Amino acid sequence: xxxxxxxxxxxxxxxxxxxxDQWPSMAELARDLREPYDAxxxxxxxxxIPARADLALIRAAEARAIDxxxxxxxxxxxxxxxxxxK
Numbered sequence: 422x423x424x425x426x427x428x429x430x431x432x433x434x435x436x437x438x439x440x441x442d443q444w445p446s447m448a449e450l451a452r453d454l455r456e457p458y459d460a461x462x463x464x465x466x467x468x469x470i471p472a473r474a475d476l477a478l479i480r481a482a483e484a485r486a487i488d489x490x491x492x493x494x495x496x497x498x499x500x501x502x503x504x505x506x507k
């Protein structure tokens with residue numbers, strides 16, 4: 422069962438927009454990636470997706486006709502990192 426997310430202070434970031442906001446729910450993203458729901462929810466809360474999930478994420482996005490590439494994922498990660506170090 423999908424639980425609602427509490428918005429982070431400051432709103433969404435580049436990783437949210439590029440990845441997490443593209444799926445109808447975190448439960449569906451977890452299912453598509455064959456990852457535990459709690460793990461995917463933790464990724465969102467931390468704004469950090471482990472690199473080991475990149476190819477599965479790209480394949481899952483393609484299956485849903487979501488425009489996500491490795492370059493786009495890398496750019497989103499870089500934007501989050503840059504924001505953290507301000």
